Amino acid sequence: MEIRTLNTLPFHRLAVFPILLAQLVVLLIAALAIWYWYGVIAGYSGLYGGLMSFLPNIYFTHRVFRFSGAIAAQSIVRLFYTSEIKKLILTAFLFTLIFVGFQPLTPLALFGVFVLTQMVIWFAPLLMKVNLAKNL
Structure with a gap:
């Protein structure tokens, strides 16, 4: 019998929240900088690229960190792997959606901000250490 308890912490109090917040800030700043220097098309291409990285990470975080408890460790690990697979599928779907549904695009801006947002991870x-140090 698996016993999993729902995590009672609000989303903004989770240990991974600073990472998601940093990803959001990086993608917005990068998209605005690209828009300013290279134009509107490159700017929204960069925004789409950042969102293709950020949105699947939000999904993954919501799925994996909603449960807690040492008794449920095995099922949490299984949930981790299935959520990662679904996150990759969601990322592929978003890539397809963006490339098919939104034209014109600047691929360099799109992939650049996508990679930059992924690099925040x-x-x-460091981000989690800073958060844990504040809570001690």
Whole structure:
């Protein structure tokens, strides 16, 4: 029998929230900078690229961090893997949707902001350490 308890913390109090917030800030700043220097088409292409990275991460965070408890560790790990697969499928769907449904695009801006937004995750330990240090 699996016992999983719903996490009672609000979304903004989760340990991963600073990472998501940093991703949002990076994608908005990058899209605005590209819009300012390279024009409207490049700007919204960059915004789409950042959102293609950010939205699947929101989905993943919501799915994985809604449960807590050591008793449910095995099911949480299974949920982690299935959510990651669904996140990748959602990312592929968003790429297809953007490339088919929105023209004209600037592919370099789109992929550039996508990669930049993904790179924020590399700094996750630093962002989470800062958050944990504030709570101690």
